[in-house]
Amino acid sequence: MADTPHTPTTPRLETRSTCCYCGVGCGVIIEHDGKQISGVRGDPEHPANFGRLCSKGSTLHLTMTEDSLAVRALYPELRKQREQPRQRCDWHTALDHAAERFASVIREHGPDAVAFYISGQLLTEDYYVFNKLAKGLIGTNNVDTNSRLCMSSAVAGYKLSLGADAPPACYEDIQHADTLFIAGSNTAFAHPILYRRIEDARAAKPAMKLIVVDPRRTDTAAEADLHLAILPGTDIALYNAMLHVMLWEDWIRPDYIAAHTEGFEALRKTVREYTPAMAAGICGIDKKDIEKAAEWFAHAGDASKATLSMYCMGTNQSSHGTHNNAAIINMHLATAQIGKPGAGPFSLTGQPNAMGGREVGGLANLLSGHRDLAKPEHRAEVAQLWGIPEVPEKPGLSAVELFDAMAAGQVKAVWISCTNPAQSMPDQNLIRQALSQCDFVVVQEAYRTTETARYADLLLPATSWGEKTGTVTNSERRISRVIQAVPAPGEARHDWDAALDFARRLGNKLANPHTAKLFPYSTEQEIWNEHRESTRGRDLDITGLSYAMLEQQGPQQWPFPSGAHTGKARLYEDGRFPTDSGKARFVVTEHRETAEKADSKYPIRMTTGRLRDQWHGMSRTGTVARLYAHEAEPLIHMNAADMARRGLKNGDTVRVKSRRGEVILKLRESESVRAGQAFMPMHWGSNAMSGLGSNALTIKTFDPFSKQPELKHAAVQIEKYQAATGLVAMRRVGSNANALQVMEALRPQIQNMAQATLTLAGRDTPVVVLKAQTAALGAEAMAALDASFDLADDTHCLSYKDARRNISKRARVDQNTLTAVRLTGETRGAEWLQDMMENNGSASEARKWLLAPLAEPPVGQAPRGRIVCNCFNVSEGEISARVAAGDSLQALQARLKCGTNCGSCIPELKRLTSSTQA
Numbered sequence: 001m002a003d004t005p006h007t008p009t010t011p012r013l014e015t016r017s018t019c020c021y022c023g024v025g026c027g028v029i030i031e032h033d034g035k036q037i038s039g040v041r042g043d044p045e046h047p048a049n050f051g052r053l054c055s056k057g058s059t060l061h062l063t064m065t066e067d068s069l070a071v072r073a074l075y076p077e078l079r080k081q082r083e084q085p086r087q088r089c090d091w092h093t094a095l096d097h098a099a100e101r102f103a104s105v106i107r108e109h110g111p112d113a114v115a116f117y118i119s120g121q122l123l124t125e126d127y128y129v130f131n132k133l134a135k136g137l138i139g140t141n142n143v144d145t146n147s148r149l150c151m152s153s154a155v156a157g158y159k160l161s162l163g164a165d166a167p168p169a170c171y172e173d174i175q176h177a178d179t180l181f182i183a184g185s186n187t188a189f190a191h192p193i194l195y196r197r198i199e200d201a202r203a204a205k206p207a208m209k210l211i212v213v214d215p216r217r218t219d220t221a222a223e224a225d226l227h228l229a230i231l232p233g234t235d236i237a238l239y240n241a242m243l244h245v246m247l248w249e250d251w252i253r254p255d256y257i258a259a260h261t262e263g264f265e266a267l268r269k270t271v272r273e274y275t276p277a278m279a280a281g282i283c284g285i286d287k288k289d290i291e292k293a294a295e296w297f298a299h300a301g302d303a304s305k306a307t308l309s310m311y312c313m314g315t316n317q318s319s320h321g322t323h324n325n326a327a328i329i330n331m332h333l334a335t336a337q338i339g340k341p342g343a344g345p346f347s348l349t350g351q352p353n354a355m356g357g358r359e360v361g362g363l364a365n366l367l368s369g370h371r372d373l374a375k376p377e378h379r380a381e382v383a384q385l386w387g388i389p390e391v392p393e394k395p396g397l398s399a400v401e402l403f404d405a406m407a408a409g410q411v412k413a414v415w416i417s418c419t420n421p422a423q424s425m426p427d428q429n430l431i432r433q434a435l436s437q438c439d440f441v442v443v444q445e446a447y448r449t450t451e452t453a454r455y456a457d458l459l460l461p462a463t464s465w466g467e468k469t470g471t472v473t474n475s476e477r478r479i480s481r482v483i484q485a486v487p488a489p490g491e492a493r494h495d496w497d498a499a500l501d502f503a504r505r506l507g508n509k510l511a512n513p514h515t516a517k518l519f520p521y522s523t524e525q526e527i528w529n530e531h532r533e534s535t536r537g538r539d540l541d542i543t544g545l546s547y548a549m550l551e552q553q554g555p556q557q558w559p560f561p562s563g564a565h566t567g568k569a570r571l572y573e574d575g576r577f578p579t580d581s582g583k584a585r586f587v588v589t590e591h592r593e594t595a596e597k598a599d600s601k602y603p604i605r606m607t608t609g610r611l612r613d614q615w616h617g618m619s620r621t622g623t624v625a626r627l628y629a630h631e632a633e634p635l636i637h638m639n640a641a642d643m644a645r646r647g648l649k650n651g652d653t654v655r656v657k658s659r660r661g662e663v664i665l666k667l668r669e670s671e672s673v674r675a676g677q678a679f680m681p682m683h684w685g686s687n688a689m690s691g692l693g694s695n696a697l698t699i700k701t702f703d704p705f706s707k708q709p710e711l712k713h714a715a716v717q718i719e720k721y722q723a724a725t726g727l728v729a730m731r732r733v734g735s736n737a738n739a740l741q742v743m744e745a746l747r748p749q750i751q752n753m754a755q756a757t758l759t760l761a762g763r764d765t766p767v768v769v770l771k772a773q774t775a776a777l778g779a780e781a782m783a784a785l786d787a788s789f790d791l792a793d794d795t796h797c798l799s800y801k802d803a804r805r806n807i808s809k810r811a812r813v814d815q816n817t818l819t820a821v822r823l824t825g826e827t828r829g830a831e832w833l834q835d836m837m838e839n840n841g842s843a844s845e846a847r848k849w850l851l852a853p854l855a856e857p858p859v860g861q862a863p864r865g866r867i868v869c870n871c872f873n874v875s876e877g878e879i880s881a882r883v884a885a886g887d888s889l890q891a892l893q894a895r896l897k898c899g900t901n902c903g904s905c906i907p908e909l910k911r912l913t914s915s916t917q918a
C-alpha cells in the first residue's frame with residue numbers, strides 16, 4: 001500500500017476488529033483517520049488468522065471509500081402507500097410509524113401476525129435485542145434468521161447426537177489431525193484462511209490424509225488424496241457404508257461406545273444393510289473408495305490417530321440435512337474420534353456470527369443461552385431473567401414458513417434486518433409474492449440498493465462493518481470484539497439501537513407494563529452483560545468474560561465460566577455429554593432421496609453455491625471492481641457430455657428451467673461437474689442479472705427437524721436459448737461512486753432484456769459493463785440505455801449503423817480515450833474494447849474498427865481474461881503461458897508474484913500447474 005503523507009491533520013489510527021464476512025472470524029486491523037477507512041490488514045495476534053486475510057477480507061477497505069456512500073442507506077425512507085415512492089423522513093417519524101403499524105396489527109390480529117427475519121451477520125448484541133423484543137415484549141416466537149438457510153441442520157444434528165449445539169473442535173485441531181474429512185464444503189473458496197491452515201498442516205505432516213466428499217470437483221476436492229464425487233444427496237448412504245466397513249473390520253471402539261454413548265445397537269442393525277457395494281450403487285462411486293475412506297477415517301483401528309471432519313452447506317442444505325450431520329457424528333462416536341486433539345465433528349459456520357445468534361436463541365424454536373422453547377423449565381428461566389410473567393410457548397415460524405405465512409396474509413407486518421431474502425431465499429417467485437402481499441415491510445439495511453430494499457415500506461439505514469461495536473462468535477466458539485473505527489454514515493444507526501428505540505415505542509403503544517424493565521440499556525456493553533448473565537450455568541457459560549478482558553487478552557473460546565483462566569479449546573474430553581443420561585446418542589440414519597428427483601422433463605440435477613471472491617447477494621463485494629475479476633458473470637457449469645447431447649458449446653446461452661421458475665444465462669463447460677449435474681453460483685440476483693438468479697429455480701422443501709430448505713438440489717432442464725440480438729455496452733466512469741450510480745440506474749433496464757448481466761470492471765478506473773441478449777429494443781428503451789452509458793449526445797459520439805444486418809455501434813471518445821461504447825448485433829470486439837477502456841488505451845484503432853462493418857478485432861491483442869490472483873492482478877492467460885513454458889508453482893510465484901499475498905488463488909494455481917503439466 002502506498003504511504004500516505006503523514007501530517008498532523010490526518011492522524012493515522014488503527015482499530016482492532018473482526019472481518020465481517022465468513023465464520024472463520026479473522027481479526028483485522030483497520031487503518032483510518034477517524035473519519036475514513038484507508039486500509040485493512042490481518043491482525044497478527046488474532047488466533048483465527050494470525051495476520052492473514054483472504055481476497056475478500058483484504059479488500060474490505062475498498063468497500064468503505066467515500067464512493068460507497070452512493071449505495072449506502074443514509075437516512076430513513078418511508079412510504080405510507082404502496083403505490084407511492086418512499087420519501088426521506090426523520091428517525092422519530094420512521095420509528096413511530098413503524099411502532100403504530102406493528103401495534104395495530106398486534107391489536108387486531110394478535111402477536112403472531114408480526115415477525116422478525118434477521119441475520120447471522122448481526123452482532124450478538126443486535127440479535128439479543130431482537131429476540132427479546134419479539135419473545136419478551138410482543139409475545140411471539142416469530143423471530144427467525146437466515147441461519148435457517150445455513151446452520152440449522154448443524155444445530156439440530158449436534159443437539160440430536162450430542163445434546164447441545166456446540167462444535168466440539170477448534171482450528172488448531174487441523175494441525176493435530178491425521179485425517180481430514182471434508183464433506184459438502186468448498187473450504188478453499190468459502191473458508192479460505194482455514195484452508196491456508198489445512199495447506200500448512202499438510203505441508204508439515206505429509207502423511208496426513210485429506211478426503212473430500214462433494215459431487216463437484218471443486219478446488220478443495222481437486223487437492224484431496226481421495227475425492228468421493230457422490231451423487232447429490234447421497235451422503236448418508238456413504239457414511240453408513242463407511243461405518244459398515246469399520247464395524248466389519250473391527251475398527252470401532254466398543255469400550256468408548258459402551259461407556260459414553262447409547263443407541264448403537266439400533267444403528268448397527270441399520271448399517272449392516274449398507275454394504276460398500278450397495279452404497280457404491282446409490283452414491284455412484286467406486287466401492288473401493290468407500291473402503292479406503294473408512295480405513296483412513298478409522299485409521300484401521302489405530303486409536304492413537306485422529307480424524308477431524310469439517311462440513312458445511314453440502315450437508316446442511318438438504319431435506320435430510322440433520323441426518324447428514326448425525327451420520328457424520330455417528331462415525332466419530334463409533335471410533336471415539338471426539339474430545340481429543342485433532343478429532344471431532346466440526347461444522348463450519350458460514351456467517352460471521354451465526355454462532356452468536358444461536359447463543360442468544362435467535363431462532364423461532366430457541367431461547368437465550370441455548371435454551372429450548374419446547375422445555376417449560378427453560379421458558380420459566382428466561383421469563384425470570386427478563387422479569388416478565390412468561391415467554392410464549394408456541395414455536396414461531398421458521399424462515400420458509402414465515403414467507404409462506406406472509407404470502408397467505410397471516411403475517412401482516414415484518415421487520416427484516418441484515419439479510420436479503422429477495423435474493424437468498426429459495427423459490428423467489430413465491431418470496432416476492434410474499435413481500436408484495438405483506439401489509440408493512442420494514443427493511444433495516446446498510447445498502448439501499450438491495451433486492452429486498454425495493455419492497456420496503458420503511459427503509460432504515462444501518463451502520464455496518466467499521467462503524468459498529470459489539471461481539472461475534474466464530475466457528476470454533478471464539479468470541480471476538482467488533483469495534484467501531486469511523487462514524488456512522490449519514491443518519492445510519494446501529495441495528496440494536498434502532499430496534500431498542502422501536503421496542504420502547506411499541507411497548508408504550510401497546511401499554512406493556514414491562515417495557516422499561518425489558519429494555520434498560522443505553523450501550524451495547526449493557527446488552528452483552530445481560531446476555532452473559534443468561535449463560536450462567538449453561539453449556540456456553542461465559543460469565544468469566546467481559547468486553548475489557550476480550551480487548552486486553554484477545555478473543556476467547558466458550559465455555560469460559562467465572563473463575564476460569566481460559567476457555568475450552570475442545571469439548572467432551574471427559575466423554576460426558578450434555579444429554580439427560582450424560583451419554584451421546586447414535587442416531588439411526590437412512591438414505592433418503594432429495595426432495596425433487598431428476599426425471600425426463602427435468603433431467604439435470606442442479607446445485608448452487610459460492611464463488612471465491614463474492615459474498616452472497618454482492619451488496620458489499622459487488623461494489624469493488626476487482627472482486628469481479630475472478631468471475632465476471634454468472635455462468636452455469638455443465639459437463640461436456642450433457643452439452644454435446646444438447647448441441648451446446650462453451651459460452652452458449654441457455655434457458656434453465658425448474659418447476660418454479662427459469663433463468664437465462666451463459667454456459668461454461670466444466671469438468672468439475674459430472675454428467676447429469678450442473679452448478680450455478682448463488683450470488684447474482686435480480687440486481688445483477690436478468691431474472692431472479694439461482695433461487696428462481698430452487699425448492700423450498702425443508703428438513704423435518706431443522707426446517708432448513710434444500711438449496712443444494714433442484715431438478716432442471718437446460719436447453720439452448722436461441723440468442724436474440726447481442727448487446728454489449730460499457731462506460732468508463734470517473735469515480736466508483738458514479739459507476740455504482742450507473743449500475744443502479746441500469747437495474748430496471750436489464751429486467752427488460754431476455755438475458756443480461758451487469759459487471760464492474762477495471763482496476764484503477766471503473767468500467768461498467770452490460771452484456772445482454774435481447775429482442776430489438778424500442779427507440780425509447782434504446783435512448784434510455786444510451787443515456788445511461790453517456791452515449792446520448794450525438795455531437796460527442798461516433799455512430800455506425802447497418803440497418804440491413806441489424807448492426808449498430810456507438811462510441812464516445814474523449815481526448816482520444818474511448819470512454820463509452822455500445823455494440824448491438826455485432827459484439828465480437830467487446831473484450832478487446834473493454835481491455836482498452838480499463839487500461840486507458842489510445843482510441844485510434846478502436847475508431848477504425850468501430851466504423852467498419854463486420855471487422856474482426858485486431859489480432860495479437862488478446863484480452864487478458866480472468867484474473868486468478870487479485871492481489872497482484874495476474875490473469876489466467878499469463879499464468880497458463882508460464883506454465884506451458886515449464887514454470888512450477890514456486891517459479892510462478894517468484895516471477896509473477898501470484899499467490900504470494902493473501903493466498904486465496906493458491907489452490908487454483910496448483911490446479912493450473914498440475915493440469916497443464918500433466
Ligand SMILES: Nc1nc2c(c(=O)[nH]1)N[C@H]1C(S)=C(S)[C@@H](COP(=O)(O)OP(=O)(O)OC[C@H]3O[C@@H](n4cnc5c(=O)[nH]c(N)nc54)[C@H](O)[C@@H]3O)O[C@H]1N2
Nearest residue numbers: 184185186190232233312313314350351609610612615616
Ligand atoms: N467466498 C465466499 N465465502 C463464503 C460465503 C460467500 O458468500 N462467499 N458465504 C459464507 C456462508 S454464509 C456459508 S454458509 C459458507 C458456505 O460454504 P460451503 O458450504 O463450503 O459453500 P457452498 O459452495 O455453498 O457449498 C459447498 C459444496 O457443497 C457441495 N454439495 C452440493 N450437494 C452436495 C451433496 O449432496 N453432498 C455433499 N457432500 N456436498 C454437496 C457443492 O458442490 C459445494 O461445492 O461460506 C461462507 N463463506
Ligand SMILES: Nc1nc2c(c(=O)[nH]1)N[C@H]1C(S)=C(S)[C@@H](COP(=O)(O)OP(=O)(O)OC[C@H]3O[C@@H](n4cnc5c(=O)[nH]c(N)nc54)[C@H](O)[C@@H]3O)O[C@H]1N2
Nearest residue numbers: 146150418419420424444445446462464608616617619682
Ligand atoms: N441458491 C442458494 N441460495 C442460498 C444459499 C445457497 O447456497 N444457494 N445459501 C444460503 C445461506 S447459507 C445464507 S447464509 C444466505 C445468505 O443470504 P443473505 O442473508 O440474504 O445474504 P447477504 O447478501 O449477506 O445479506 C446480508 C444483507 O445485510 C446487509 N448488511 C450488511 N451489514 C449490515 C449491518 O450491519 N446491518 C444491517 N441491517 N444490514 C447489513 C447487506 O447489505 C446485505 O444486503 O443465503 C442462502 N441462500
Ligand code: SF4
Nearest residue numbers: 019021022026054057
Ligand atoms: S477467511 Fe476471509 S472472509 Fe473469512 S473471516 Fe477470514 S478474511 Fe474474512
Ligand SMILES: [Mo]
Nearest residue numbers: 149150350351
Ligand atoms: Mo450461510
